[in-house]
Amino acid sequence: GAGVSQTPSNKVTEKGKYVELRCDPISGHTALYWYRQSLGQGPEFLIYFQGTGAADDSGLPNDRFFAVRPEGSVSTLKIQRTERGDSAVYLCASSNSRWGGRYTGELFFGEGSRLTVL
Amino acid sequence: DAKTTQPPSMDCAEGRAANLPCNHSTISGNEYVYWYRQIHSQGPQYIIHGLKNNETNEMASLIITEDRKSSTLILPHATLRDTAVYYCIVSSYTGANSKLTFGKGITLSVRP
Numbered sequence: 001g002a003g004v005s006q007t008p009s010n011k012v013t014e015k016g017k018y019v020e021l022r023c024d025p026i027s028g029h030t031a032l033y034w035y036r037q038s039l040g041q042g043p044e045f046l047i048y049f050q051g052t053g054a055a056d057d058s059g060l061p062n063d064r065f066f067a068v069r070p071e072g073s074v075s076t077l078k079i080q081r082t083e084r085g086d087s088a089v090y091l092c093a094s095s096n097s098r099w100g101g102r103y104t105g106e107l108f109f110g111e112g113s114r115l116t117v118l
Numbered sequence: 119d120a121k122t123t124q125p126p127s128m129d130c131a132e133g134r135a136a137n138l139p140c141n142h143s144t145i146s147g148n149e150y151v152y153w154y155r156q157i158h159s160q161g162p163q164y165i166i167h168g169l170k171n172n173e174t175n176e177m178a179s180l181i182i183t184e185d186r187k188s189s190t191l192i193l194p195h196a197t198l199r200d201t202a203v204y205y206c207i208v209s210s211y212t213g214a215n216s217k218l219t220f221g222k223g224i225t226l227s228v229r230p
Contacts, residue, residue: 004161031216033217035220040222041222042203042205042220042221042222042223043162043220044220045217045218045219045220048216048217050216055216056216056217091161091162093161093162104167104211105150105152105164105167105209105211105218106164106167107154107162107164107218108164109161109162109163110161111159111160111161112161
């Protein structure tokens with residue numbers, strides 16, 4: 001498809017389990033972002049990739065959260081030992097929009113992966 | 119990123135202009151103003167951005183005050199499909215600061 005694709009769309013897991021969430025960005029987009037959104041809140045930044053490397057992971061809440069983008073395209077967000085507080089919608093966005101030689105800040109978001117930890 | 123202040127909610131009648139305000143009194147000279155919106159159960163959608171000049175595209179107009187401390191997003195003819203949460207964000211979006219920080223936004227309700 002032409003947009004950002006996220007799988008699974010819904011994931012229900014038990015406390016303590018390991019979870020992987022996948023993001024397929026728009027083809028050719030070099031920048032990829034992960035956000036998470038709790039009910040009634042705006043999206044919260046987690047991590048940003050430029051190519052294969054994590055340019056900014058300052059939003060990852062703790063070491064249970066980890067993300068990779070080994071080939072500079074698909075990214076996986078990994079959550080170890082899930083807790084009930086991890087329940088949220090995890091949003092992925094990609095960008096490659098330039099204007100006047102700089103990135104424009106136009107991010108293209110996927111529909112999100114809703115994670116529920118019981 | 120500089121912080122923004124938006125009212126929590128507003129409504130307008132279908133077919134009328136919706137004017138969404140945003141205060142960003144601590145904005146820096148190299149920071150842009152971005153607007154995104156999020157329709158229920160969807161990911162955020164880019165609307166428009168600007169630095170100091172007013173901007174217009176097929177979706178909306180962005181009016182930035184001369185001192186850049188506030189801005190207004192204008193949806194010229196609101197429809198029911200414009201009901202959404204609208205986020206005003208300021209960011210230099212360059213180098214190490216290439217990310218957007220969302221607040222709670224303003225919930226726009228368009229009534230028939």
